[in-house]
Amino acid sequence: MRDGGPNSRAQLGDQVDLSRSKLAVEVDRLLETGLVVADGLAASRGGRRSHNIRLAPALRFLGVDIGATSIDVAVTNAELEVLGHVNHPMDVREGPVAVFEQVLAMAAKLRASGLADGYDGAGIGVPGPVRFPEGVPVAPPIMPGWDGFPVREALSQDLGCPVMVDNDVNLMAMGEQHAGVARSVGDFLCVKIGTGIGCGIVVGGEVYRGTTGSAGDIGHIRVEPDGRACVCGNRGCLEAHFSGAALARDAEDAARTGRSAELAARLEAAGRLTAADVAVAAAAGDPTALHLIREGGNRVGQVIAGLVSFFNPALVVIGGGVTGLGHTLLASVRTQVYRQSLPLATGNLPIVLGELGPTAGVTGAARLISDHLFSPA
């Protein structure tokens, strides 16, 4: 009902393969929980007409996507449609206490706007690895102060509802799977290029999180022997050579050394540059900006080529802040993958931009908690 909307009892019976009488018992139990309600008359299939059954229209989920530099909070209905969505800039390095104060304020704001009386569950994404069963971030390289913070426990107390916590990239993958470009795809990769770089891995329709919750941590795959120093302490990591942060740094460097009048003008106006500035400069035809994007696309494409050989996915989705770099970036990634991976793995492989943009993470967060709440156990 979450994914298909209102259903007649007859339709439900077809889907779950239960006899009429057993189904009636189950539906009555669901109605008692208040999770579903009767709603309108179903189309006749002969015999007595019955009411449609649907998820309770008052159900509300909170989807929270904590990025490195901003927070997205959205409220959805039971079908995971986003009813309201707010964004606030915030540095994740300010630590969990400050960040969750902000999250709670944003959740209260959405409630105050009349979109929700309260929340029946919340999903939270954080930009680092998570010990999934406990909902606790572990050793997140860009998140000092978060290691071991009991996110799940603390927030479920503050919000008064069940909470699930996951890595932000996994939630982006779930969002694109639920309502975006990866609908009905079983095995795919979702590469998020924001301040850092990560990869959501979906196997048989389920997010694969790895043994310690760090699966998909591709930002620290080495792309250059003796390359640039990385925050992780190694040299030559993908993230050190291409990510939102690396791109901003390269752009400022190009501006200061006179390689791009366009970027220099923007730097002077704003005092700093971001990936978005590079996107604008590239759109204006600035050759240095275009070069930076292509170079970055080659780097990340080289890593994705290896992952495609290894994982043989049905789809690769590129998302995150740098998707503003758009088709220039995508073209470089595609070139590398189609050149380096074997034809058997790339023959029918689409490499596409995500469809949902900033809604992907919050939708995935709502899906995470609804999967949990709607599961039989």
Next chain:
Amino acid sequence: MRDGGPNSRAQLGDQVDLSRSKLAVEVDRLLETGLVVADGLAASRGGRRSHNIRLAPALRFLGVDIGATSIDVAVTNAELEVLGHVNHPMDVREGPVAVFEQVLAMAAKLRASGLADGYDGAGIGVPGPVRFPEGVPVAPPIMPGWDGFPVREALSQDLGCPVMVDNDVNLMAMGEQHAGVARSVGDFLCVKIGTGIGCGIVVGGEVYRGTTGSAGDIGHIRVEPDGRACVCGNRGCLEAHFSGAALARDAEDAARTGRSAELAARLEAAGRLTAADVAVAAAAGDPTALHLIREGGNRVGQVIAGLVSFFNPALVVIGGGVTGLGHTLLASVRTQVYRQSLPLATGNLPIVLGELGPTAGVTGAARLISDHLFSPA
């Protein structure tokens, strides 16, 4: 019963969570199929003593592991214990007709030795990607003549029993999982370094084959921009820089250019060198041989480091022909992985040699067909 041996009805009931009466019906159905038999009196748990139930002792599976340069064929009982095992050198490039003539001769030889009256099923591994549902090799780079050959159909006709076909590396992974070093591990990688290089991927206890059956094809991941030419048509592939074939070529090169008296002597004696010669020379302390192994270990370690970051496995198994290179190789691989991957992914990560050697593939093959025959559908 396959994995745990003979069981009493009471033990079975505990395991499958069925009531006494329902279990009795199921056991009777199994007895009727002839797949299981009553066997000896079970230990008393009070009340009337019952017979143990076990898989029929006459059941025989054929495990076939076709490598690039040799064929292994083994016969197992229902518990997948290897009762007999034969090996025959053969170049897979001779094509499927010649190879399967040889396989059938080896299967007949095992039968003639009294180990089997016939075969109840056979599992076959081939050194290339397989369209798994149909049991047909696809576009195998080192296997001209095999593309699209109906292995499953042809062999099940010739052997008169059900046949399942898979990639050889997947079967090695299943073998190590069933009876080797990966017992009870859910998520692991099994890297086979033979003539080529491939990787078996196990997710939640199940082999992951990818969208077109080419998952784990890591031999063509690029390790060197503008590196050596590879048979696949690209440059710088892992396999072109390190594999059984690359190592033999490098060793011959070292012998001819006077860099190793040890290797030169072996080349003169045999007319050619193999990875085994390098292993012997290294064991004798030959510095060039040791250097070649370390260099190779660094290359494959670099790729495995990336896969560990991506996949976050609980275990990495190294197997295949070059395991004769042993701990020198392993040390280089470990060094690269522990240096390049993040601590969260490597903290509790064992990187070990396979335990089963040439038995891994044939055991995995027997497991493949037994999984198929013993599954409820």
